[in-house]
Amino acid sequence: MDELYDEIKSFLENLKPHFVIFDFAYWIPELALQIGGIKTVSYRVVCPDKTTFMTSTAAELVKPPPGYPSTTVVLRECEAKLLQFLFDEYGKGVTFLERMQKSRAGCDTIPLKTCREVEGTFGDFAAKQLEKPILYTGAVLPELKNEPLEEHGLSNRLEKFEPGSVVFCALGSQTILQNKQFQELVLGLELTESPFLLAVKPPEETNSIEEALPEGFKQRAKEKGLILDCWVPQLKILSHKSVGCFVSHCGYGSMWESLALCDCQLVFLPRFFDHLLNARLMEHELKVGVEVEEENDLFTKENLCKAVKCMMDKDSQIACSMKENHRKWKELLSSPGFMSNYIDNFIHNLHGLLLEQT
Incomplete structure (x- = not known):
């Protein structure tokens, strides 16, 4: 540039x-x-x-x-x-x-x-x-269109599972995990015993997702788990009735989409510094989800599983409280005219800057 x-x-x-x-x-x-x-x-x-x-x-x-x-x-x-x-x-x-x-x-x-x-x-x-x-x-969010999930046969796959039972994990276009962390991720999702959909890039120093998988994982998870290393229609997936939990890297776009456009329980797995700040805003200020605990700068399969199970436990006070807070924020942010008013005011303020110089 x-x-x-x-x-x-x-x-x-x-x-x-x-x-x-x-x-x-x-x-x-x-x-x-x-x-x-x-x-x-x-x-x-x-x-x-x-x-x-x-x-x-x-x-x-x-x-x-x-x-x-x-x-x-x-x-x-x-x-x-x-x-x-x-x-x-x-x-x-x-x-x-x-x-x-x-x-x-x-x-x-x-x-x-x-x-x-x-x-x-x-x-x-x-x-x-x-x-x-x-x-x-304002958050400048995309419109959510009611179209079927044709990509990768996702619609048919998600329809197989009970409402609110699927864990969807997406770590964004920039996150490339070390191989050990990648294995902790997939094993942690397996430990939840919930069906899952994972969108992630192949880990460092590997050529494909398949070669990086732990031994025996593919066979064990073939009925419940699907891993994709390509772009996926995140908003469509989040709006599907079978998806009950979103494990997010908490990039700014994903933060807003999860907060304003979906009903899923939220778990945060941030890898970059601004994603960490987003996750802490969501957990501690807005109180709508939980961040996966780390040990020596690394997450473990046990801690990932713990966070997901905590948020998907319908009897958990923490999960119920987070879900209610999430509902209130979504109701506000998706209310008619809320986002368009921000754009209108932004344009009005830009006009005000022009008037200052005349």
């Missing part, structure tokens, strides 16, 4: 737009200033608490600044290493952190892909830290 500087400069000089909405192209604000008359919008499609952690220094990676609005939506000391990427080169001659800092410093406003009702305290804190106006776009 950085190598497109000249082309984008020419494009903007000819088009003279009111706004440029950008993310990693940190040179956009300076370019817009040179051309004149263009407002720049540094759009954040990640949690606002992640923005706070990106102001940390190397010595204080897991210590949010004073006044941070939560004692639970934080990283643990052992997770500091996950933030090392901030100080790595990301493009020619610039680190990831410098790229983010320059984007924030030069832009006119920072919209967040969230709702005030869910993360407003973090957005307010980010506004103070960054000294920039914060706007909210």
Whole structure:
């Protein structure tokens, strides 16, 4: 993207737009200033608490600044290493952190892909830290269409099982597990004794899912388990009546889809630093699910099984409480006009920025 500087400069000089909405192209604000008359919008499609952690220094990676609005939506000391990427080169001659800092410093406003009702305290804190106006776009969720699950014969497979009995686990497009963790994952799902559907990439240093499976697993799980290493229609699966539990990596998109568009019980298995913050928001602030406990930075099949069984136990007080909280959040977030009002207000606020310069 950085190598497109000249082309984008020419494009903007000819088009003279009111706004440029950008993310990693940190040179956009300076370019817009040179051309004149263009407002720049540094759009954040990640949690606002992640923005706070990106102001940390190397010595204080897991210590949010004073006044941070939560004692639970934080990283643990052992997770500091996950933030090392901030100080790595990301493009020619610039680190990831410098790229983010320059984007924030030069832009006119920072919209967040969230709702005030869910993360407003973090957005307010980010506004103070960054000294920039914060706007909210809402979660910008896709529409859920009532279409059959044709891919991979999933509809026929899921129909075989009782309502609410299937565990669906999806770890996103970026997660590639170590082989040992992959085996803990599939054995943990097997331990639940529930039918399961797993969407995951082949683990490190392997060519396929099949070669990485524990000995005898394929034969034991053939009736109850299905593992796919390709894209799956996540929203359609989550809305199927047979799916009762969603084990998620808690990426921001999956977080919102699970919170606002499905009725499943939620279990979190985060692998990246922003996913960890999402999971802790969901567990400790919103109280809609549980994170799988780790031992020495690794999850075990026993702890995965424990979390899933806890959430699927209809007699569990924790599970019932989480389910009720989830129901309330879904009711709010999916209520008529709720999300469209956010978009309308966002557009209105952008118009307000234009009026400031006239």
